[in-house]
Amino acid sequence: MELLVTMAKTVLYVAAVFGVTLLHVAYATYFERKVIGRMQGRIGPVEVGFRGLLQPFADMVKSLFKEDIIPAAADRPLFFLAPVIVVASVMTSLAVIPFFNNGAIADLNVGVLFIFAMASLAVYGIIIAGWSSNSKYSFFGAIRSAAQVISYEIAMGISLAGVFLMAGSVNLNDIVLAQREQPLGMFAVLQIVGFVVFVISAFAETNRTPFDLPEAETELVAGYLTEYSGFRYALFFLAEYISMYIMAALIALCYLGGWALPGFVTRALPFLEQVPGIVWFLIKVYAFMFFYFWVRATLPRYRFDQLMAIGWKILIPVSVVNIVITAFVKRWLM
Amino acid sequence: MLPEFFFGYFACAILGLAMLTVTRKNLVHSVLWMLLLFLHIACLYLFLNAEFLAVIQIIVYAGAILVLFLFLVMLLNLREEHEARRFVKAWQGRLAVCILLLTVIVISVYKATVQPTGGYSIAFINEAGHTKVLGTVLFNQYVLPFLMTALVLFVPMVAAIVLAMKERKR
Numbered sequence: 001m002e003l004l005v006t007m008a009k010t011v012l013y014v015a016a017v018f019g020v021t022l023l024h025v026a027y028a029t030y031f032e033r034k035v036i037g038r039m040q041g042r043i044g045p046v047e048v049g050f051r052g053l054l055q056p057f058a059d060m061v062k063s064l065f066k067e068d069i070i071p072a073a074a075d076r077p078l079f080f081l082a083p084v085i086v087v088a089s090v091m092t093s094l095a096v097i098p099f100f101n102n103g104a105i106a107d108l109n110v111g112v113l114f115i116f117a118m119a120s121l122a123v124y125g126i127i128i129a130g131w132s133s134n135s136k137y138s139f140f141g142a143i144r145s146a147a148q149v150i151s152y153e154i155a156m157g158i159s160l161a162g163v164f165l166m167a168g169s170v171n172l173n174d175i176v177l178a179q180r181e182q183p184l185g186m187f188a189v190l191q192i193v194g195f196v197v198f199v200i201s202a203f204a205e206t207n208r209t210p211f212d213l214p215e216a217e218t219e220l221v222a223g224y225l226t227e228y229s230g231f232r233y234a235l236f237f238l239a240e241y242i243s244m245y246i247m248a249a250l251i252a253l254c255y256l257g258g259w260a261l262p263g264f265v266t267r268a269l270p271f272l273e274q275v276p277g278i279v280w281f282l283i284k285v286y287a288f289m290f291f292y293f294w295v296r297a298t299l300p301r302y303r304f305d306q307l308m309a310i311g312w313k314i315l316i317p318v319s320v321v322n323i324v325i326t327a328f329v330k331r332w333l334m
Numbered sequence: 335m336l337p338e339f340f341f342g343y344f345a346c347a348i349l350g351l352a353m354l355t356v357t358r359k360n361l362v363h364s365v366l367w368m369l370l371l372f373l374h375i376a377c378l379y380l381f382l383n384a385e386f387l388a389v390i391q392i393i394v395y396a397g398a399i400l401v402l403f404l405f406l407v408m409l410l411n412l413r414e415e416h417e418a419r420r421f422v423k424a425w426q427g428r429l430a431v432c433i434l435l436l437t438v439i440v441i442s443v444y445k446a447t448v449q450p451t452g453g454y455s456i457a458f459i460n461e462a463g464h465t466k467v468l469g470t471v472l473f474n475q476y477v478l479p480f481l482m483t484a485l486v487l488f489v490p491m492v493a494a495i496v497l498a499m500k501e502r503k504r
Contacts, residue, residue, distance in 0.1 A: 075362075078362070078363075078366070108385065109385060109386075109463055109464065109465060110385050110386055110389045110465060113386070113389040113390070113393065114389055116389075116393055116397075117389050117392035117393045117396075117397065119397075120392065120393055120396065120397025120398070120401075121392065121396060121397065123397070123401055124366070124369060124401070124404075127401070127404055127405075127408070128362075128366070131362060131408055139408070143405070143408070143409075146401060146405070150397075150398065150401060153397070169463075170465055
């Protein structure tokens with residue numbers, strides 16, 4: 001009986017997280033279009049609803065009613081499976097993110113690594129999408145994307161190792177708690193090298209500008225998405241935005257102090273302890289989401305050889321040096 | 335009862351998926367069945383309280399090695415498997431190898447005895463954290479084998495790069 005109650009609670013919590021995330025994703029697209037519009041001297045969507053607030057729903061309905069086109073020479077089962085793999089693996093990572101103190105659906109001891117594992121499964125969705133479409137643009141886009149994601153995953157993992165060393169744990173909740181007495185209440189100060197490497201890799205990992213080569217319109221039409229239309233395309237779109245949220249959440253949790261306030265702030269202003277942690281968490285996540293859009297509106301796209309050179313020749317060596325220095329400091333100076 | 339049921343499912347599924355992996359005509363499908371196989375193996379690790387190993391199994395095997403397999407299969411465009419000449423045509427040979435392998439497995443299962451448990455009981459590992467215990471053992475007790483493994487993995491990498499550079503010079 002107790003087991004059933006726990007299970008029912010978990011299912012409800014999962015459903016709540018799922019629904020809230022989907023709403024956030026819907027409005028992230030609106031937020032992005034508004035922000036980029038303003039930065040480019042336009043006003044963004046205004047027609048549907050008050051100040052265009054219903055635009056995401058209009059887009060959703062449109063993509064659901066679009067014709068679902070399947071290429072004649074496609075590998076049909078894999079063509080159907082690819083978007084499902086991408087969305088499922090990205091959604092699963094949400095399970096280990098603590099939105100507030102102990103607020104994760106599953107408080108795993110290997111939380112961060114679990115997110116990495118799921119991110120590496122999402123690559124399959126992309127490769128399969130490109131291959132099963134049986135089109136050369138899709139295929140090139142998939143190869144590019146997979147090469148990019150695999151390369152930057154290494155830099156990303158190594159740069160996070162500095163945080164693991166500082167926190168002495170890979171559990172996301174413990175990492176957040178370990179940051180309270182750090183300078184400014186975040187690892188981003190002492191781990192500034194790792195932080196910069198991680199942020200750059202996060203852009204590459206989610207295929208965002210300036211690393212959106214898999215979708216470089218001038219060269220590859222739309223990369224691995226070329227042959228997809230209607231709601232399958234929408235699924236890929238959904239997965240991209242959720243993975244942006246996950247990267248933003250990881251940065252907020254591992255480098256910016258997560259849901260916790262710095263120790264010196266709560267000592268000076270104790271009433272701030274009453275504010276639920278999810279407020280601070282969301283402020284940090286949305287600050288980073290804004291940064292994503294800001295960069296998209298500002299920077300041009302890299303060339304593919306430049307992308308690989310940045311990943312392998314700069315980010316990976318720098319993050320390895322960062323680990324060694326962190327380990328030495330932690331062992332002998334602290 | 336429940337653990338046995340789950341173990342039964344994973345064991346049967348692993349066998350079935352392994353069969354599917356080796357019998358598919360399309361190599362990309364074959365690699366994808368293998369992906370599912372690796373995920374099931376990761377779940378088995380979870381049942382052994384080895385969460386770190388389970389995650390590493392997915393990151394390394396599913397996320398890195400198998401992706402390279404998939405790359406290779408796609409870049410060489412091996413849509414259909416080529417019919418290769420078999421070394422030995424007689425089916426008796428295959429049967430003999432199977433029986434031999436089965437005998438080894440059966441003997442080893444019967445010979446297995448419960449060894450005295452060391453300092454790392456399940457309670458201790460749960461308390462200290464699996465990742466921490468693994469790190470302590472690996473980097474204190476087994477540091478030499480660990481470095482040897484690193485070297486063994488490093489040598490082919492250098493070799494591959496040297497071979498590729500020779501090609502480019504020509």
